[in-house]
Amino acid sequence: MRNRKLAEHNPGRKIFSSKIATTIVWLITLIWTVPTLGLFVTSFKSDKKILDEAWWVSLFNPDFSLDNYKNVFFGNDTESLSTGILPYFVNSIVITLPATIFPIVIATMAAYALAWIRFRGSNFLFFSIFALQVVPLQMALIPLLLLFTGGAHIGSIPIFPALGIAGEFAGIWLPHTMFALPLAIYLLHNFIASLPRDLMEAAHVDGANHFKVFRMIVLPLAIPGIAAISIFQFLWVWNDLLVALTFASGTEEVAPINSKLASLVGQYGSGYTQLSAGAFITIAVPLLVFFSLQRFFVRGLLAGSVKS
Amino acid sequence: MSEFISTTIPKFTSVFIAIAVFFMVLSLLFAIAGRLDGKKTRPVSLAIFLGPALLLLLAGLVIPGVRTIVFSFMNPDSNGWVGFENYYWMSQDPNVKTIMFNTILWILVVPLFTAALGLLLAIMLDRIKHESIPKSLLFMPMAISFVGASIIFKFVYEYNEPSESQIGLLSSIVKFLGFTPTDWMLAKPLNTFLLMIIYVWTQMGFGMVILSAAIKAVPSDIVEASALDGAHGWGLFRNITFPMVKGSFIVVLATGVVGALKVFDIVRTMTGGNFGTNVLANEMYSQTFVQFDQGKGSALSVVLFLLVTPILVYNIRSLRRERAHS
Numbered sequence: 001m002r003n004r005k006l007a008e009h010n011p012g013r014k015i016f017s018s019k020i021a022t023t024i025v026w027l028i029t030l031i032w033t034v035p036t037l038g039l040f041v042t043s044f045k046s047d048k049k050i051l052d053e054a055w056w057v058s059l060f061n062p063d064f065s066l067d068n069y070k071n072v073f074f075g076n077d078t079e080s081l082s083t084g085i086l087p088y089f090v091n092s093i094v095i096t097l098p099a100t101i102f103p104i105v106i107a108t109m110a111a112y113a114l115a116w117i118r119f120r121g122s123n124f125l126f127f128s129i130f131a132l133q134v135v136p137l138q139m140a141l142i143p144l145l146l147l148f149t150g151g152a153h154i155g156s157i158p159i160f161p162a163l164g165i166a167g168e169f170a171g172i173w174l175p176h177t178m179f180a181l182p183l184a185i186y187l188l189h190n191f192i193a194s195l196p197r198d199l200m201e202a203a204h205v206d207g208a209n210h211f212k213v214f215r216m217i218v219l220p221l222a223i224p225g226i227a228a229i230s231i232f233q234f235l236w237v238w239n240d241l242l243v244a245l246t247f248a249s250g251t252e253e254v255a256p257i258n259s260k261l262a263s264l265v266g267q268y269g270s271g272y273t274q275l276s277a278g279a280f281i282t283i284a285v286p287l288l289v290f291f292s293l294q295r296f297f298v299r300g301l302l303a304g305s306v307k308s
Numbered sequence: 309m310s311e312f313i314s315t316t317i318p319k320f321t322s323v324f325i326a327i328a329v330f331f332m333v334l335s336l337l338f339a340i341a342g343r344l345d346g347k348k349t350r351p352v353s354l355a356i357f358l359g360p361a362l363l364l365l366l367a368g369l370v371i372p373g374v375r376t377i378v379f380s381f382m383n384p385d386s387n388g389w390v391g392f393e394n395y396y397w398m399s400q401d402p403n404v405k406t407i408m409f410n411t412i413l414w415i416l417v418v419p420l421f422t423a424a425l426g427l428l429l430a431i432m433l434d435r436i437k438h439e440s441i442p443k444s445l446l447f448m449p450m451a452i453s454f455v456g457a458s459i460i461f462k463f464v465y466e467y468n469e470p471s472e473s474q475i476g477l478l479s480s481i482v483k484f485l486g487f488t489p490t491d492w493m494l495a496k497p498l499n500t501f502l503l504m505i506i507y508v509w510t511q512m513g514f515g516m517v518i519l520s521a522a523i524k525a526v527p528s529d530i531v532e533a534s535a536l537d538g539a540h541g542w543g544l545f546r547n548i549t550f551p552m553v554k555g556s557f558i559v560v561l562a563t564g565v566v567g568a569l570k571v572f573d574i575v576r577t578m579t580g581g582n583f584g585t586n587v588l589a590n591e592m593y594s595q596t597f598v599q600f601d602q603g604k605g606s607a608l609s610v611v612l613f614l615l616v617t618p619i620l621v622y623n624i625r626s627l628r629r630e631r632a633h634s
Binding site for chain 2: 017018021022024025026028029032033034035036038039042050051052053054055056086087090091093094097098101102105106107109110112113114117119125127129130131132133134135136137138139140141142143144146147169170173174175177178179181182185209210211212214215235238239240241242245246253258259261262265275276279282283286287289290291294298301302
């Protein structure tokens with residue numbers, strides 16, 4: 001009885017009355033949701049209707065069609081996106097899959113080493129990697145692009161060959177992998193370091209080496225953490241603009257959908273139908289991932305930010 | 309359509325090959341190194357587990373970071389020294405003054421607003437039934453790219469001539485309240501704040517989720533005891549709840565500062581940095597990739613880096629403290 005009473009007394013309880021809290025929360029939720037709803041409704045309206053009639057008026061006066069989506073998917077010669085957005089959509093998938101898998105695997109391995117292989121300087125390394133998290137990407141962009149196009153030289157002696165991957169998928173996977181590592185290593189380290197020590201020691205006593213321990217014990221146990229951070233990285237890469245603009249040319253061979261969408265914004269005129277439908281297609285994938293895997297996502301966020 | 313298919317198949321093939329090669333190399337390394345025993349085991353294991361990450365971090369962040377600092381003292385093509393000229397340009401150029409002012413405005417206003425609103429919602433969510441539905445909806449914009457969010461708000465901020473009907477939500481509300489709407493993106497300094505709203509809209513959910521978890525972790529007997537002592541409302545919040553979640557609040561603030569400093573997508577998509585809305589991260593991109601001045605671009609990056617160093621130092625110190633406790 002007493003326990004139940006205690007449980008009901010959560011901290012928010014005495015700060016706000018329940019009625020006020022419910023009203024304000026739902027009001028803010030409404031304000032927060034309406035802009036997205038507006039885009040969704042707009043994306044089904046004809047060109048003329050978009051410019052002449054507000055979307056909430058159209059709700060009572062429905063005249064919706066899938067034409068915009070057809071236009072933006074397969075292209076329309078009269079509009080700014082004549083070839084359709086489908087190739088860019090494919091590029092986004094092609095960029096995002098390896099750019100999620102590579103850094104997560106590499107980071108999991110590094111996190112294991114930092115947590116469970118003892119060596120001198122391990123602490124210093126961990127702190128350095130942690131510090132790199134907040135370094136702005138901008139600090140690395142120019143030299144990295146130069147490295148991809150021209151290699152590295154000291155004076156006139158080449159110390160690193162030109163990779164020749166600028167403007168190709170590999171040239172986008174690589175920077176994404178590099179830039180993801182600090183945060184991924186830090187978060188995964190939190191997960192992996194908290195695995196039970198006895199388990200590791202028992203395995204080593206049984207003669208398992210680090211490779212075996214990693215495969216048989218760490219990987220299976222760290223799956224929830226790995227899943228959470230993978231979702232994070234997936235959303236990050238899918239939603240990225242800066243890396244895409246810098247390392248992918250804007251062509252339909254490699255440019256992802258998000259950067260294509262950004263370039264559509266600048267083109268005024270007939271673009272609104274394609275812009276609204278294109279934007280909705282672009283955000284649909286992350287929203288789908290978000291709603292289906294929300295629990296993992298939240299867990300990933302909390303792992304990095306809340307101190308136990 | 310057939311052209312689409314013929315260009316798409318090679319793309320997916322390259323993904324498949326890249327991933328397959330990646331895992332094959334890894335399994336090969338694991339298989340070979342796994343057979344070793346004796347003295348060499350530990351260094352080899354370390355090299356294989358940690359080597360790739362360290363190599364990528366060195367080549368991708370550390371060395372480029374140092375080179376950017378070097379480039380900031382060089383000319384546009386990075387092949388001749390110019391001393392402090394790029395920094396002198398920054399201190400003199402009136403555009404850069406606006407940019408610095410806006411950037412500082414962003415890092416002052418945005419994190420505070422994001423964290424405060426997140427905290428308010430976290431407290432109220434703790435108090436209502438069915439909290440998961442509003443929580444999901446409030447958190448949702450975090451999954452949307454800044455470009456996507458900007459387009460969503462482009463329709464919200466849309467403006468038509470007063471003689472025509474307004475199709476933007478903001479203009480319509482302003483008109484409904486009896487004022488005259490204007491072209492919002494041209495209205496200085498309001499436009500900068502309208503851009504900030506987009507950022508807050510996407511990132512508030514982060515603060516809310518973090519702080520909500522922190523509030524739930526406050527032991528209920530403490531709240532119970534202080535409630536018996538007569539604490540409620542503002543007093544309870546100030547004396548009990550806030551001190552308990554302060555650590556998380558600062559984490560949200562710090563994340564907000566770093567995020568607001570790097571904001572680039574929103575400004576670029578909404579105004580292109582025009583109409584007095586430009587910020588450091590966008591100017592860095594324009595100087596480097598539009599004006600092709602690597603010197604000025606690098607100098608701007610260095611300033612961006614200097615602005616995050618206080619956060620960097622703070623983060624390291626709190627991690628140290630945390631590790632010392634455990």
